[in-house]
Amino acid sequence: MRLNLTVNGKLYETDEVWEGESLLHTLRERLGLPGSKNACEQGECGSCTVYLDDVPVCSCMVAAGQAEGCSVRTVEGLADGERLDTVQQSFLDAGAVQCGFCTPGLLVQAHDLIERNPEPTDAEIRESLAGNLCRCTGYEKIMDAVRLAAQRKAVS
Amino acid sequence: MSAHVNAPSRTSQDLSESITGGVGESPSRPDGNLKVRGDYAYSSDLGAEDMLWGATLRSPHPYARITGIDVGPALAHPGVYAVLTHEDVPGDNRYGLKIVDQPVLAEDVVRFRGEPVALVAADDPETARRALELIAVDYQVLEPVTDPKRAAHDPALPKLHPDSGCENNLVRYQPIVRGRQDVRADVVVSGTYTLGMQDQAFLGPESGLAIPAEDGGVEVFLATQDLHSDRKQTARALGLPPDKVRMTMSGVGGAFGGREDLSIQAHVCMLAMHTGKPVKMVYNREESFYGHVHRHPAEMYFEHGATRDGELVYVKARMYFDGGAYASKTPVVVGNATTLGTGPYEVPNVDIAGWGVYTNNPPCGAMRGLGAVQPAFAYEAQMDKLARALDMDPVELRQRNAVEQGSVLHTGQQLDYPAPVGELLERARKLPMPPERDPAAEPDIRDLPGGAANTTHGEDIARGVGYAAIIKNVSYAEGADDYSTARASLQAVGGEAVAMVHTAAAEVGQGLVTVQQQIARTELGVERVNIHPNDTSVGEAGSSSASRQTYITGGAVKAACEAVRETLFERAAAKLGHTPPDLAVVDGKLVSDSHGVLADVVEILGDEVIECTREYHHRPTYPLDPETGQSELVHVQHAFSVHRAVVDVDTQLGLVKVVALDCVQDVGKAVNPDAIVGQIQGGATQGMGLAVMEEIQVSDGLIRNPSFTDYLIPTILDTPPMKVDILERGDPHAPYGVRGVGEPPTISAGPAVLAAIRAATGLDLTHAPAGPDHITGTAG
Structure with missing residues (x-):
């Protein structure tokens, strides 16, 4: 089937999308945007998190057809050209990236948290990121990164 | 804002660096930018x-x-x-x-x-x-053959690998005996401990x-x-x-x-x-x-004897490891478990045996803490049990028996490098405790066992504190020629001296790419170091496992860079006529204390590339005697860590909230302190997972929970704040004095969490993970 959607501000029209295909598969394999990750493909790990019309979703749990006419923003769409988004820069500076496979999903989820709640408490950060598994870091430096990003966004 | 967020406390540093991002600093990862952009190609x-x-x-x-x-x-x-x-x-x-x-x-x-x-x-x-x-x-x-003990001993079962020549379905049997075998002790504690299969x-x-x-x-x-x-x-x-x-x-x-x-x-x-x-x-x-293979599940009988004043007299242990259908790393699991099975303690009389077997269960092999995770759950439970029997403080009992430099292990190997286990325990005891729960205040349910499921508002919650100290070998053992290869080069690019490091050593997230850059910066005195993609066009690096790469590939990168530097000095001597003996490279310049700046590195290089390839082999290790398990030097290095866990347990529902999980670890030399903290916190979280939630459920040879819906790993809500205290007692045999870092925290975290749950509940809890069914006594 044919699918029309906007991803990171760019309009895509793609044919041959299979009816059973996930949005994640379409992004990764048809649109050349593999930044969203395929760790569990069953909505448990959050590594495929993208904005779908400004709401963070697990793109593995969205049928590609459901995104018809929608606007999607992936990890590849967070930076402004060369300039990283504050959340991305904070993940780097806090050492929150190890293997990095969870990072794209966490960045989108944390980005959304700070947009909605500019001064999250630790408990709010943990609750908000509870759907994003990380196996490398033990989450401490991810907590540091989100606190840092919130501080930086507050003063900018 | 500084990049050093939540910096760990550390012992003193003496490296003076004239360029930034060398050994001992915490530069950011060279692959980090691509990773946060989603452009890193997995x-x-x-x-x-x-x-x-x-x-x-x-x-x-x-x-x-x-x-x-x-x-x-x-x-x-x-x-x-x-x-x-x-x-x-x-x-x-x-x-x-x-x-x-x-x-x-x-x-x-x-x-x-x-x-x-x-x-x-x-x-x-x-x-x-x-x-x-x-x-x-x-x-x-x-x-199917599914019982590992029967697989070891029962000749009536089918042999799954009839051509292997092994007895029954035995992959490896290793005994270790030392001291007297007829010895008695004032106080004896024993127990059988089991460990589930971890992914x-x-x-x-x-x-x-x-x-x-x-x-x-x-x-x-x-x-x-x-x-x-x-x-x-x-x-x-x-x-x-x-x-x-x-x-x-x-x-x-x-x-x-x-x-x-x-x-x-x-x-x-x-x-x-x-x-x-x-x-x-x-x-x-x-x-x-x-x-992929999983961590070997184990059944372990342990018996500890001690004097009335808490000195260990003997340890007896019998351990079974289910390797599943194919051998994979089963022989190494048996070797590690038996050689590390007494823990970081001096024991004069030891009788340990380990069996690794074939069954029709899922194949098991390498996982972080290979073969050292399993016995640590048993010997640390035993140390707490012994402390109770002696009415002694559990930390004091551990300190009394802790190994130190010069100690002889039950394999006969003498520790000829620092082994500051007593100090690690003391520092762990002195770390600040998390605040007590205030029973009068309305709690945030997210901080309680059960969390947002709203299962308690503070009633039936008991707090416990537990400690664990562990020992792990670093690198390959038992006579393996363990080495890595590095190619380093130096050339002038756009008027700047640029180094390149090329190895086959796998960057799996741990930060080896950063460490290689840091070593090249320190040895070659240049800021810009490129990392060539890992491939097989350079010599072997060995595996990114056994906490070995900073030591072994780090050693190879250091040796290759030293060779490049020597060649540079030779060229400098040829070009300048004479160079002083205290020549050094600092910030892209050849300098000496006596003569100041002699030349720019780029002038000496001209348009030539200096390239050197070196192997680094650690000192030889030796196999275990097949009957006594004795060996002059079975492991090239040991690493030690101590964890202190604080837990709240809902004693009615058996739910656990780990409140704090703090670690003290000796890393020899912190090459990249921030990355080490990340390794320790991540490793500890995997150990905590094994203690409270992670188990591949296998029955009749079938995995019942092959998904992240049913095989649970810790989320950010399950994971507590983790303080890290890094000790640096250099190993004189290792490059820069480094000691392997990645595995120890995975080993010590789990037993500490279980000890804390036992302290909170008074239960024995002999199985890891301890789920609600174990804590409420409803486990089948």
């Missing part, structure tokens, strides 16, 4: 023109005879380019890390549920999946891309812990010389031991070479549970 992100998708048909039975395979209907399906079975394996249909016992594709027998039987290549992943369903395999189902649960699925080459070879892009080990085994299966199998590392989404054995490697190459097209394979999460 092995599952790859693609090629005209590419096919591979898929694997796996056995539904843990033990069965294959009586026929019909690939005809699958092959006839539109879009299918190849269906391959064992008859299509071009070379030797056997591989294995230690023992070559595993078929690339099953022949007449399948030995575990999930064993690869056939392969498909198709033009679309969905087509490949449907074609798998069209392959008809006839099985004669057999009664590495790396997030990046097994995946890779193979592209057939014009010379009859194959180019492979993949995620692995050891390129050369993969190449050796894959080339054997393909019937090709190793240099025709050229492997390049792609982005690795975590490993933790689960990428030491082959998964897609031989399969994806077979499909590519058969079809003449690029082929990509990517497992989904369920297949990943079948597609």
Whole structure:
């Protein structure tokens, strides 16, 4: 089937999308945007998190057809050209990236948290990121990164 | 804002660096920018023109005879380019890390549920999946061997590897005896402890891309812990010389031991070479549970005898490790578990034995803390039990018996490097405690056991504190020639001296790329260091496992850079006529204390490149005596860590909230302190997972929970704040004095959490993980 959607501000029209295909598969394999990750493909790990019309979703749990006419923003769409988004820069500076496979999903989820709640408490950060598994870091430096990003966004 | 967020406390540093980002600092990762942009190419992100998708048909039975395979209907399906079975394996249909016992594709027998039987290549992943369903395999189902103890001792059970020459289904038996065997003690405690099967649960699925080459070879892009080990085994299966199998590392989404054995490697190459097209394979999460080895489950009997004043007199232990269908790292698990089975304690009289066996359960192999995780749960439970029997403080009992430099272990090996276990315990005891719960205040339920499930508002909550101290070997042991290779170069680029480091050592997330840059900066005195992609065009690096890469590949990078520097000095002497003996490179300049700046490095280099390749071998180790387990030096180095856990337990529901999980660890030399803290916190979280939630449920040889819905790993809500206190007592035998870092925290965290739950509940809790059923006494 044919699918029309906007991803990171760019309009895509793609044919041959299979009816059973996930949005994640379409992004990764048809649109050349593999930044969203395929760790569990069953909505448990959050590594495929993208904005779908400004709401963070697990793109593995969205049928590609459901995104018809929608606007999607992936990890590849967070930076402004060369300039990283504050959340991305904070993940780097806090050492929150190890293997990095969870990072794209966490960045989108944390980005959304700070947009909605500019001064999250630790408990709010943990609750908000509870759907994003990380196996490398033990989450401490991810907590540091989100606190840092919130501080930086507050003063900018 | 400083990049040093939540910096750990550390002992003194004496390295004075004139350039930034050298050894002892915490520069950020060179791959970090790509990773936060989503532009870092993991092995599952790859693609090629005209590419096919591979898929694997796996056995539904843990033990069965294959009586026929019909690939005809699958092959006839539109879009299918190849269906391959064992008859299509071009070379030797056997591989294995230690023992070559595993078929690339099953022949007449399948030995575990999930064993690869056939392969498909198709033009679309969905087509490949449907074609798998069209392959008809006839099985004669057999009664599986599932009891590891019987597998070791019962000659009536079928031998799963009849050609192996082993007794019953035994892969390795290793006893270690030292001192008197008829000794008695004032106080004796004993117990039987069991450990479930843990999954590495790396997030990046097994995946890779193979592209057939014009010379009859194959180019492979993949995620692995050891390129050369993969190449050796894959080339054997393909019937090709190793240099025709050229492997390049792609982005690795975590490993933790689960990428030491082959998964897609031989399969994806077979499909590519058969079809003449690029082929990509990517497992989904369920297949990943079948597609890699797990941590060995164990049953361990331990008996500790001590004097009335708390001095250990003897330790007796009997340990069984279920290796599943193929050997993988089972021999090493037995070696590590028996040689480390007394823990970080001096024990004069020891009688330990370990058995590793074949069964029809899922194959088990490497996972972080290999063979040291299992006994640590047992010996640390025993130390607490002994402390209670002696009415002694558990930390004091551990300190009284702790090893130190000069101690002789039960293998006969004397520790000829720092072993500050007593100090680690003291520092752990003195770390600030988390605040007590205020029973009067309305709690935030997210901080309580059960969390947002709203199962308690503070009633029936008991707090407990537990400690664990552990020992782990670093690097390969028992006589293995453990080495790594590094190529370093220096050249002038745009008026600046630029170094390049090239190794085959796998960056799996741990930060080895950063460490290699730091070493090159320190040794060559230049700021810019590029890391060449890992591939097999340089010599072997060994595996990113056993906490060994900073030590071994770090040693190789240091040696290669030193050789480059010596060559630079020789050229400087030739060009300048004479150079002083205290010549050094600082910030791209040749300097000496006596003569000041002599020349720019770029002037000496001109348009030439200096390139040197060096191997680094650690000092020799020796095998264990097969009957006594004695060895002059079985392990090249030991590492030590101590964890203190604080938990709140809902005693009615058996739910646990880990409140704090603080670590003190000796790292010898902190090459990158921030990365070390990340390793310790991440490692500890995996250990905590094994203590409270992580277990692959296996019954009748079948995995019952092959998904992240049913196999739980800690989330950010499950994980507490973790303080880290780093000690640096250099090992004089190791480059810069480094000591392996990655595994110890995984080993000490779990036993500390269980100790804290026991302290909160008064229960024995002999199984890890301790779930609600164990804590409420409803476990079957």
